[in-house]
Amino acid sequence: MSSESEPRPSSDLRPHRVVVLALDGLLPFELGIPHRIFGRPKDARGRHLYEVVTCSIRPPGPVRTDADFAIQVEHGPEALATADTVIVPASYELGPVFEEGVLTAELAAALAHIRPGTRLASICTGVYVLAAAGRLDGRPATTHWADAERFQRLFPRVEVDADVLFIDDGDVLTSAGVAAGIDLCLHMVRRDHGTAIANDVARRTVVPPHRDGGQAQYIHRPVPDPQQSSTTNARAWALGRLHEPIQLRDMADQEAMSVRTFTRRFREEAGISPGQWLTQQRVERARHLLESTDLSVDQVARDAGFGTAQSMRQHLQAALGVTPTAYRRTFRRSAGVRAA
Known part of the structure; x- marks a missing residue:
């Protein structure tokens, strides 16, 4: 699960600066994620909304990767002081x-350049x-499912x-392994x-704008019998009827399964329960309608399947941390922004 806070105001004078810290042994794929996702969005005048810079903890020079090549990094740790x-x-x-949960002197010195109030994020x-660095004490965080138990022991x-795929705790965000970094960066653009x-960025990157479920769906488990039905048809059926009351029995009927079997299969495939999935889809529908239409809050609630404005308000508060009115006020201002 993730929480979401009000977006940081962007400057009219310069793009939001994202500084990516390249450490020895880095994974080239993960290093490229922020550049791809944040390098796309532009405003209505064609100006980039983000500037992405890569830096090292040492003066400019080569940084080792886990592949058979190094990368040449043009910025030293001082770039961290310029980051949003x-x-x-x-x-x-x-x-x-x-191994021990402590920073090296070199890494600690580099991180000391980061200004108070800078948004922090990690991938895997x-x-x-x-x-x-002590930035997560008493706070929620996630990492790759295979590392989570060890990470918890090291940082109790x-x-x-x-x-979960990522966690947004306001000024600190963390993601699960590898490709979950895409989910995290898209979430920050959305926020x-x-x-x-x-x-639009997701479409141009040819990835889903929002993946259902969490890491549970990627943890190794026995492969289901290929002769058995999936829950794909039920999800497609439900997406076309979000504005209507949908019962678990209705979804199970689409796959000719018992409710018990359908619920188990759904959780195996999506990583969450059918009810949680329906709520996620309705929240996304409500967000889209609040951003792109002038429908009243009551009508948005009905069209998204929440029934009443009060019900929608409770679900948006729980998922996003804002009311429908506050969400619309914030994001309708971005109507002229585009990605290219």
Whole structure:
């Protein structure tokens, strides 16, 4: 599960600066995620909404990767002082950070450049760096499901949730392994500039704008019998009827399953229960309608399947941390922003 706070106001004078910290042993795929996702959005005048910069903890020069090549990084740790958002991708050479939960002197000195109030984010085991720096004490965080138990032992003051793809705790965000970094970065674009912009970036990147469920669906488990039906048809059926009351029995009937079998199969495939999935889809429908139409809050609630404005308000507060009116006021201002 993730929480979502009000977006940081963007400057009219310059794009939001995202600084990606490249550490030795980094995964090239994860390093490229922020550049791809944040490098796309532009405003109505064609100006980039983000500027993405890569830096090292040392003076400019080569940084080792986990592949058979190094990358040339043009910025040293001083770039961290210019960041509005700092992202730490995973690395396989964290040394004392990974083994003992403590920063090296060089890494601590680099992180000291980060200004108070800067948004922090990690991808996969990059979370070890944030935790070792004390930025996650008493806060929720996630990481790759295979690392979660070890991470929790090393950092007992962190509230680890290994069942989610990412966690937004306001000024600190963490993601699960590898491709979950895409989910996290799209979420930050959505939080900053609204669903339409994030969806456009996702479309151009050829990835889903929002993945259902959490990490549970990626943890190894016995492969289902290929002769058995999935729950795909039921989900497609429900998406076309979100504005109507939908019972679990109705969804199970679409797959000719018992409710018990359908519920088990659905959780295996989506990582969450059918009821949780329906609520997620209705929240997304409500967000889209609040951003893109002038429908009243009552009508949005009905069209999204919440029935009443009060019910929708409770669900949006729980999922996003804002009321429908506040959400619309924030993101209708982004109507002229586009991605290219």
